[in-house]
Amino acid sequence: MTTTPSRAEATRARLLEAAVVAFSEKGFHGTTTRDIAGAAGMSPAAVYVHHRSKEELLFLISRQGHQQALDTVRAARARTPDPVGQVAAVGRAFAEFHAHHHTVARILNYELAALSEEHRATIDELRTGIDRELRDLVREGVAAGVFDTPDPALAATALASLGIDIARWYREDGEWTPTQIGDYYADLALRLVGADASGVSGRPGSSSC
Known part of the structure; x- marks a missing residue:
């Protein structure tokens, strides 16, 4: 039986995928939360809703x-x-x-x-x-x-x-x-x-x- 991820879980996963792209392109220190949110198609505030930092x-x-x-x-x-x-x-x-x-x-x-x-x-x-x-x-x-x-x-x-x-x-x-x-x-x-x-x-x- 396949469990469908919740909306929050899907959003967290999307942000993780966006972070992978951003970190690989700019490095950790060169990446901002705005970069991650933008790659995920979200507002910068969304990052802190789902992840501490x-x-x-x-x-x-x-x-x-x-x-x-x-x-x-x-x-x-x-x-x-x-x-x-x-x-x-x-x-x-x-x-x-x-x-x-x-x-x-x-x-x-x-x-x-x-x-x-x-x-x-x-x-x-x-x-x-x-x-x-x-x-x-x-x-x-x-x-x-x-x-x-x-x-x-x-x-x-x-x-x-x-x-x-x-x-x-x-x-x-x-x-x-x-x-x-x-x-x-x-x-x-x-x-x-x-x-x-x-x-x-x-x-x-x-x-x-």
């Missing part, structure tokens, strides 16, 4: 985006118990996430300093969750003897950085689709951790027989 809008965008990123990594890991298959799935899914959500992802990674101390702590907890998932994955692969990397923690950080950087350069009218990027980054992830990828199903250039 411009900073709260940034926090809500950041919390939702980081939670989606964490869920993406966890879902990719859950697809298989095999660390090699997991790292390929994570490399692909994390890359595709940052391509599909490149506008939001740029805000998530470049506007953190504008958050209040309390809100930053909440976001840092989510970011730590992503880091923990990746570190656990690489550590488990090394322990199982299927990854060959001298520094598992640094490999996990590099794995995260691969995906995050996509948001900086990806454009919807660019040379590569999210699927092409996902395939390539799945292969990069395998190479990064020193995995034997010869039997990984769905790897570019691999065969399943």
Whole structure:
């Protein structure tokens, strides 16, 4: 059964979408509440009716985006118990996430300093969750003897950085689709951790027989 959002919920969502557009174009500090309200087709007063401040809008965008990123990594890991298959799935899914959500992802990674101390702590907890998932994955692969990397923690950080950087350069009218990027980054992830990828199903250039 589908629940229809209330008018207030729909208005809050519209303001969030407008804030994403405004923050991505002008940055947090360069954006005014008038910019956000105008992008949403509302009066500036409407922002304060539904949200306490411009900073709260940034926090809500950041919390939702980081939670989606964490869920993406966890879902990719859950697809298989095999660390090699997991790292390929994570490399692909994390890359595709940052391509599909490149506008939001740029805000998530470049506007953190504008958050209040309390809100930053909440976001840092989510970011730590992503880091923990990746570190656990690489550590488990090394322990199982299927990854060959001298520094598992640094490999996990590099794995995260691969995906995050996509948001900086990806454009919807660019040379590569999210699927092409996902395939390539799945292969990069395998190479990064020193995995034997010869039997990984769905790897570019691999065969399943």
